[in-house]
Amino acid sequence: MNGKATTTRTRLDRGRSALGPALELVHTGRAPTRAVLTAELGVTRATAGAVAAELEALGLIRVDSNPGAAAGSQGRPSHRLAVDEKGPVALAAQVHADGFRAALVGLGGTIVATAPGCVTVSADPAQVLGAVVDAGAALLRETGRRCVGAGLAAPSAVAEPEGTALNPLHLAWPAGAPVREIFAERVRAAGIEGPAFTGNDVNLAALAEHRHGAGRGARDLLCVATGHRGVGGALVLDGRLHTGSAGLALEVGHLTVNPEGRPCHCGSRGCLDVETDPLAFLTVAGRDPGPEVSLLQQARDLLRTSPDDPGVRAATEELIDRLGLGLAGLVNILNPDRIILGGLHRELLHADPERLRAVVADRSLWGRSGGVPILPCTLDHNSLVGAAELAWQPVLDDPLSALGREPATP
Template sequence: MNGKAAPRTAGEGLTRTRPRLDRGRGALGPALELVHTGRAPTRAVLTAELGVTRATAGAVAAELEALGLIRVDARPSAPAGAQGRPSHRLEVAEDGPVALAAQVHADGYRAALVGLGGRIVATAPGCETVDADPAKVLGSVVEAGAGLLRETGRHCVGAGLAVPSAVAEPEGTALNPLHLAWPAGAPVRQIFAERVRAAGITGPAFAANDVNLAALAEHRHGAGRGARDLLCVATGHRGVGGALVLDGRLHTGSSGLALEVGHLTVNPEGRPCHCGGRGCLDVEADPLAFLTAAGRGDPGPDVSLLQQADELIRGHYDDPAVRTATEALIDRLGLGLAGLVNILNPDRIVLGGLHRTLLGADPERLRAVVADRSLWGQSGGVPILACSLDHNSLVGAAELAWQPVLDDPSAALAAA
């Protein structure tokens, strides 16, 4: 022996690094979620967030890159004026896998492909009519998504569907698709999954309420990011929905039916509601209620209620009838929010659909109504923000399909 260490073979090199990767393998999912939600822009931040060594974080990042999920900047860099060692930047892979997202609402349906980071990669032209047969509608929207996959050649990890109805768990049935003319209790998850398989799309298929999914998307990628307990209230094209994210997870209740906030009474002498009550948010603070209050009435089945109401507030707020209707809806919405704040004590509220437009029209009035009804004055300071994602229900539908990958990247990609 000459005292020099024998050169390592390739196999020996892998043997030396493998224990490091094995120790960090359980961190693959948490690491991917940190990059996915923008909370780990660099390897240094990833190391700190995971509580592992720099070497383990590097091995985890390298494995996620090998799976085609993220990109690691080969040359570490630091912002101007920053101190300490520069760190490798981490980003989701722009050419990586996608999830098929589908949304059905009263005024049509749409399909899209959504990558990690909540980025919409491609969208199919939306359809503005919804058939009374859910199987026909879901078959059409899945075929539109399948066409996008063929055009882009992207690998699909699964599919998610957003519907304007409470979706019962574990059955996956739409209990109250009131504005779609679908039968109550339609097995939307089963139908959607069957159409996904028939189209040759790999990966699992999911379905959930559209506002729940909007809240999930906003919490991970939008105005709700960083909140611990996030309340989301939004108008769809018809009706009002709500959702709650607690400690990063959707709170859906024992059977998926939590946060049916549309049936809070805000005007006891108001309009009859589909639920059998009167003066619920669902019929007092949605686009149709606004158009009626503004003297515009129901524009008919071929016109988007949400679009017309939104354009009326944005373009004609000086019209006394429009201003009066806007203030009336703000007051009704504020009453509903105040009750929810007193019960749920969230640390942030985000508003979507027409409610986002109402907030923009007179934010101080809305905040004043909530503060005036606040218990002990402590809930009046809850931040009320507009949803920041234009297609948050679509992005949220994709989050359903991405979740198995976030839980176990290697296993989910092998199965898809």
């Protein structure tokens, strides 16, 4: 076989622009085999094979030539595609009122290692972010994993394009703190490879649920969640977060859901924020919130342990009605094809799903859009996984340039 030198190319010169979409399909679990990958990409088997081979060569996925049971189907069994669990990871960081958490997240949204940390709430963002980045750097050293980048989930709206935290009310941080810049600087200082990103925690939770959780397959996904205080929202359209032109979209906390309701710090009354958050639940239920654990935890415990207590029952129903009103307003404006609830709202849905669905359907204008499925979040640490998604995104968009070959800007 007088093979010409060109033969050395046949495998690695194939598949470039289809590389990103293919990786995303494996990442989100929508391409378990090469045959499915071929169909999903809309390419030929030859191309899909070459793309899979190149992704394997990059150390991102594995192609199992497994003899695994192709139960009940005819023909040659497909090789299985899976994320390479020994591959690179993204560093994910989260800060909230109670402390912080760092984790390493591989492709597929699997948490490889995690390091919770508690700090006394500090008014200095640089100190907290430095601590969480250091925890992440320690995880990277311990595991020896390659890092593709870092992502931070912040409990505040993040203004675009500056990356400043607009309302970190419950962190005692100064409004307008340049969190993105501080985080990126700390990541660089810790010697962590790759770019650094920052986003709002509810936005990132929605992104994670869309790719790996209850939102998988939705085209227009609305996510609403409580933290310890207040309510946040997020919208994923066609697989991408809609953050609005200034990063301030889906600030749903101040929708009016009770015209005669409690006054809100925004100047209005009866906002979703003050009517459906954990503090509201405890107050309506007639409990004095204690200072020992977080309000969210207290509300959750109360709802789980004594759901039939009259006060708890009344609080549940009132909050469900208020939340339903807010969701109906959002449905009329956004018309999502799925809604996902997190935090206390998830518990309220769990407590009486029929009531919530009925309120939303009743207050939505057109019956059809009121019939939107409302589901609970399903992922653990979804904000953390979402933060990792930010860091993975460049790799999903263009694996070759993101992983160092063909440097984008030399």
